[in-house]
Amino acid sequence: MKQNTPKRKGVTPHPKGLRAKRQAFYDVQNLLGDLPRERHMLLEFLHLVQDQLHCLSESHLVAVAHELGLSFAEVYEVATFYAHFDVIRDNQPPPPLTIRVCDSLTCEMNGAKKLLHTLAKNGGEKFRVVRAPCMGGCDQAPVAEVGKNHITRATATSVRAAISKGHTAPEIPDATLFEAYEKDGGYALLRECLGGGRSPDELIKTLEGSQLKGMGGAGFPAGTKWKLVRKEPGPRLMTVNADEGEPGSFKDRFYLDSDPHRLLEGTLIAAWAVEASDVYIYLRDEYPGILELLKQEIPKLESADLTAVTRIHLRRGAGAYICGEESAMMESIEGKRGLPRHRPPYVATVGLFGRPTLNHNVETLYWVRDVVEKGADWFADQGRNGGKGLRSYSVSGRVAEPGVKLAPAGITMNELLEEFCGGMASGHKFKAYLPGGASGGILPASLADVPLDFGTLEEHGCFIGAAAIIVLSDKDSIRDAALNLMRFFSDESCGQCTPCRAGTEKAVKLLEGKKLDRPLMTELCATMADASICGLGQTAGNPILSMMKHFKEDFA
Numbered sequence: 362m363k364q365n366t367p368k369r370k371g372v373t374p375h376p377k378g379l380r381a382k383r384q385a386f387y388d389v390q391n392l393l394g395d396l397p398r399e400r401h402m403l404l405e406f407l408h409l410v411q412d413q414l415h416c417l418s419e420s421h422l423v424a425v426a427h428e429l430g431l432s433f434a435e436v437y438e439v440a441t442f443y444a445h446f447d448v449i450r451d452n453q454p455p456p457p458l459t460i461r462v463c464d465s466l467t468c469e470m471n472g473a474k475k476l477l478h479t480l481a482k483n484g485g486e487k488f489r490v491v492r493a494p495c496m497g498g499c500d501q502a503p504v505a506e507v508g509k510n511h512i513t514r515a516t517a518t519s520v521r522a523a524i525s526k527g528h529t530a531p532e533i534p535d536a537t538l539f540e541a542y543e544k545d546g547g548y549a550l551l552r553e554c555l556g557g558g559r560s561p562d563e564l565i566k567t568l569e570g571s572q573l574k575g576m577g578g579a580g581f582p583a584g585t586k587w588k589l590v591r592k593e594p595g596p597r598l599m600t601v602n603a604d605e606g607e608p609g610s611f612k613d614r615f616y617l618d619s620d621p622h623r624l625l626e627g628t629l630i631a632a633w634a635v636e637a638s639d640v641y642i643y644l645r646d647e648y649p650g651i652l653e654l655l656k657q658e659i660p661k662l663e664s665a666d667l668t669a670v671t672r673i674h675l676r677r678g679a680g681a682y683i684c685g686e687e688s689a690m691m692e693s694i695e696g697k698r699g700l701p702r703h704r705p706p707y708v709a710t711v712g713l714f715g716r717p718t719l720n721h722n723v724e725t726l727y728w729v730r731d732v733v734e735k736g737a738d739w740f741a742d743q744g745r746n747g748g749k750g751l752r753s754y755s756v757s758g759r760v761a762e763p764g765v766k767l768a769p770a771g772i773t774m775n776e777l778l779e780e781f782c783g784g785m786a787s788g789h790k791f792k793a794y795l796p797g798g799a800s801g802g803i804l805p806a807s808l809a810d811v812p813l814d815f816g817t818l819e820e821h822g823c824f825i826g827a828a829a830i831i832v833l834s835d836k837d838s839i840r841d842a843a844l845n846l847m848r849f850f851s852d853e854s855c856g857q858c859t860p861c862r863a864g865t866e867k868a869v870k871l872l873e874g875k876k877l878d879r880p881l882m883t884e885l886c887a888t889m890a891d892a893s894i895c896g897l898g899q900t901a902g903n904p905i906l907s908m909m910k911h912f913k914e915d916f917a
Contacts, residue, residue, distance in 0.1 A: 382451060385420035388413075389428060398428050401714075403696030407440055408677055416447040416455050442698040442855075443679030444493075445646050456486055458529065460520065461493035461506040465608040466799070466845045467757040467831055468495075468503040476503055479517045488524060494682060494849055495608040496647045499757035499831070500764045509649040531649035534618040539661040542622040548667060550730055551626050554633050555670060559733075561591065561634040568729075570737030572749040576612075577602055577685075577722030578797070578826040578896075580815035583729075586719065589709045590635045593717030599637035599671070600713055600720045601628055602690055604645040606682035607798035608849060609829030612753040613723035615765040617651045620727075621658060625673075627729035628721075629662075632671040635719045640671055643690050645678045652677060682853035686895050687720045688712075689855065700857045701895035722827075724753055745769035745776075746812040754813070756782055758832035759789040771817070774809035778832070789834035793912070797826030799846045800900035802907040803839065822906055839912045843904040844872040850901040861898025864889040868905060879909060 392409045396402065406428070410421050417440050426436040440446045447455055462468075462477040481490040498504035501513035505520050508529025512519050523529070542548070553559050568584030575581045590597060601624075605613045616624060632640045644652055655675055662668050681699045684690045688702035691713045712718025728751075732740045743751045748771020757763045761783035768781055774794055778784060785791050791806045796813055802823030804811070811817055818824050833842060851865040864885055871882055886902025893899045 381420035381423035385418065385424040386427065389421060389424035393428060398430070400429060400431070401694065401696040403429060403431075403436065403439055404443075404677065404679060404693065407436075407446055408679070411446055415457055415459075416449050418449055418451045418454070420451050422448070439696065439698055443681050445680035456484070456489045458488035458508055458524065460484075460488055460490045460524070461496070462490065462515075463494070463496045463498070463502070463504045463506075464492040464845075465495035465499065465849065466795075466842055467499040467609060469845055470758060470833075470837060471502040473503040476505065476515060476517060476520075480505075480520060483521075493680075494853065495606060495610070497605060497611040497614040497645070499609050499611055499755065499829075502757065506647075511650070531653055533650050533653050533657070536618060536654060537620050537622060539622060539658055539665075542620070543665075547622055547730075548626055548665070550733060551629050551633070551667060554630055555667075561587070561636075564630070564634050564733055565591075567733055567737050571732045571740040572737075573725065573728055573732055573740060574750075574815065575722055576724035576753070576827065577605075578607075580825075583721070583725055586709065586721075587631065587634050590717055590719040593710055595636060595717075597635055597637045597717045597719070598713045599628070599632045599635065599640040600687070600691060600694065600718055601640065601642040601723065601726065602685065602687060602720060603648075603723050604643050604678050604685045604690060605723070605827065606645060606647075606685050606853075607800065607827055607829050608846070609757055609795060609798045609831045610755050610827045611757075612755045612765050612828070614648060614651070615753070615755075616723060616727050617648065617654075621651070621654060623730060624723055624727050625659070625662065627726035628673070629667060629671055630729055630733070631719060631721060631726060637671055637719060639674060641674045641676055641694050641713065643676050643678060643684070643694055646680055681855075682849075683855040683895075683897055686897065689895070690720075691718065698855070700855050701897075703894065743769050744771045744814075746771040746773065746814075747817075748772070748812055748814040752813070752828050754781075754828045754830055756830045756832065758794075758830075759786045759791075759834040759837070760784070760832050761786050771812040771814040773812055774804075774830070777813065777830070778809070782832075785832070785834065789836060791832065792835050792837065793833040793839060793842075795829070795831040795833075795842075797824050798829030798831070799849055800896070800903055801826045801829070802903040803833075803842065803911065804907065805911045808911075822903065822910055839908050840872065843908045844869065846904040847872055847901070850897065854897060854901075858892070858894045858898060860889050860892040861894070861901065864893075864898065865901050868902065872905070877909075882909065 422436050426433045440448050464473050484490045496504045498513050503515050505512045505515040507523040509531040510528050565584045565587050573583045676694050684693045684699040686701050689699040693699040708718045741749045750770045752770045754766045766781040793805050847868045851869050854861045854865050856862045886906050889898045889902050
């Protein structure tokens, strides 16, 4: 809103460097209000401007830089790193509404290309249509986003209806709220911990006995992680990685949609155990409804005096798959580009803001209350085929009943398909599956009796990761699937290291060619695996290697 005078004294309408419009300084000051002008708040400030003005003009970036005492270059490099920030010149505003159409593998299998093409023909001054990576709705593909409103099983008709009716706001999930959760025994364990009825060592011993592991992909034992962080000198911090961006993964969304307080209680218990003064929940921007839900529920914990020991801070991602990597996520929380750090040191020693940091995935924390209340054996005994515990398998693709399947760790693909997914979709014959999302490789149906667990798939060139399972049928091309995945990696590479930045782009061009150069592709994948800084580049070649190893007949 235009004002004649600025709210704060000392505003400089024309600082050194890039000249900016005077109104931009007033806009930014009004939007930021009394929020502290701290460096780590940069992404939050950019979100405030983007949400209100639907873009980030150069003048507004200059104003944000002025408020934080940063150079324009520092703000510009952050704003242009993230896909959900629309940086424009002052005289080139985008259409007021953006339609995003997911082009991840499952959505592509369900007609996303046609949907994108159809909608793009009708774009113009009122709205624009852009392709987007996985939005976490693979079980209801294809997915489109109208403003902040997710349209599942989207069609051109349903998207146009949302546009015409102005349905652009996020839909808040129908979740278990604080009052209902507490009435059902929620937060009793946390209160017992805060009151001295439990000890951190007791909880760590229970977690170790349960063999609960990190469910974000690495599979590191949770109890061991707590023990390692506790050994580091304070002050300590904690982060929650709710930035699941792996194509095919939507289990975190499922738990946040339905029972967010189980995560919040697990988070506060873990923070209490390692004596973390602050916890930062990093939520992907593709989950706007969950963001509003958490904004509504977290203050209830503060009112109930459950955050007296540990403060909860909610942070939004901005559309960057790389920020699912823990160190890149911490860089983002600090208000920087999401570039993975070189290791060592590891985040347990030097993490967020340089402090020892406990980092956990949503699903891992979701299980903390049940594991402690029901005992280590209750969880560990749930496994099958040598596995320990329960796993939340995100299953999508050519199955009759896609969704999050809570099943014994170690279950095989054949067992999961028949017992939990209702078999294959009508008219489709089981051909292949991705056991661990885009980076976990591709296995043929002939290897569907291998247990789906940590350490069981590596001998076949694959891994379970976050258990994002995509099922392919006889109607799908393995080469097309590999190309879709490589395009995703090429788009999402942060660009910090050459093997990943150039390697993923080269891999796409090779897959687009008429004939595969197998020796060159093998060498390229090995180079990315050996020389990339983080897991994105190190595992990006897995779809290609799997394709060449297990599906030779497809490329004779």
